[in-house]
Amino acid sequence: MTELSQERSDVCLLSGDIGNRMFDRYKEVAPKRFLNCGIAEANMMSMAAGMALSGLRPVVYTITPFTTTRCLEQIRTGVAYHEAPVVIVGTGSGLSYAELGATHHSLEDLAILRCIPNLQVCAPADSLELEAQLRQAIAEGQPTYIRIGKKGEPDLLTGRTPLAIGKANLLKQGEKILLLGIGPILSEALQASTMLEDQGIQLAIASMGSIKPLDHHFLHQCVAEGYSHWISLEEHHQTGGLGSVLLEWLSDQQISTIQLNRMGIGDHFVHQLGNQKFVRQSEELNATAITKLVQSL
Structure with a gap:
């Protein structure tokens, strides 16, 4: 954001009372283009829509459930309906804030927002x-x-090009079984692939990057290369996210030769408290669980 604000005079940053010290360098460069809107996220989203329609390029940043479901109407009607050039960033997605409980989990955002027209x-x-x-x-x-x-998640796509919206990238070649994932949880898949290699199993892994738009060309390539079993992996409910998108795609393409297994959170709120690693383990959404599923396939 600091680099972008120096490159473009129309870039602005709106924060929902989070990340203030993190943006110290940004505020040194563009102090008049940083707005701490407080814990009034619906108002912040409407402000961003108005700024965008006035020729600016606002980026909205706060914890995921508070920049999505809390201001859903403003996203739908203020931003998407008007095709206002707003970038909405949800930090701490999935179970990143696992220790703070269900209010801070974001396990529904992909399902809800992909239904809104005009919104990537x-x-x-x-x-x-x-x-x-x-x-x-x-x-x-x-x-x-x-x-x-x-914060602190490892870089997984070093050396891969191009990186873009709607562009999937293959992280690891494999045989028969292909794992398609989104988000930092792909690090669990890479750990699982190392465990499986010791057993002579080659698991292919891809980062989809986005679910809207979806990389149709890449998926057709995966079909052509003969991967007969697909696994979707997401730190999100199984309903409505990447797994559902892939099921819809397979149905629309009338492809019946591929078995798809979805890995995500089941249809329940997560009540157990602990750090992200602990909750991933308890919800069977980690490297060990991936390894067991691949072995069963």
Whole structure:
């Protein structure tokens, strides 16, 4: 954001009372283009829509459930309906704030927002994919939602090109079984692939990057290459997210030769408290669970 604010005088940053110290460098460069809107997220989203329709390029940033479901009407009617060039960033997505309970979990955002016309829906796997998507969204001026992790997640896509909205990337070649994931949870899949290699099993892994738009060309390639079993992986409910998108795609393409298994949170609120690693384990959404599923397939 600091680099973008120096490159473009129309870039603005709106924060829902979060990340203030993190943006110290940004505020040194563009102090008049940073607005801490407080815990009034619906108002913040309407402000962003108005700024966008006035020729600016606002980026809205706060914890995921508070920049999505709390201000859904403002996203739908203020941003998407008017095709206002707003970039909505949800930080701490999925179970990143697991220890704070269900109010801070974001396990429904992909399902809800992908139903809204005109809105791109992205879930980058790492900071490299995030930067590419953010730059593209601002350059093209299309309403875009980007859900990201919390902090410190490893870069998984080093050396892969191009990184872009609607562009999937293969992280690892494999045989028969293909895991299609979104977001930082792909690091669990890479750990699982190492465990499986010791047993002579080669698991292919891909980062989809976004579910709207979806990389249709890549999926057709995966069909042509003979992957007979697909696994979707997302830190999101199984309903409505990547797994549902892939099921719809397979149905629309009338492809019946592929078995798809969905890995995500079941149809329940997560009541157990603990850090992200603990809750991923208890919800069977980690490397061990992936390994067991692949072994069963």
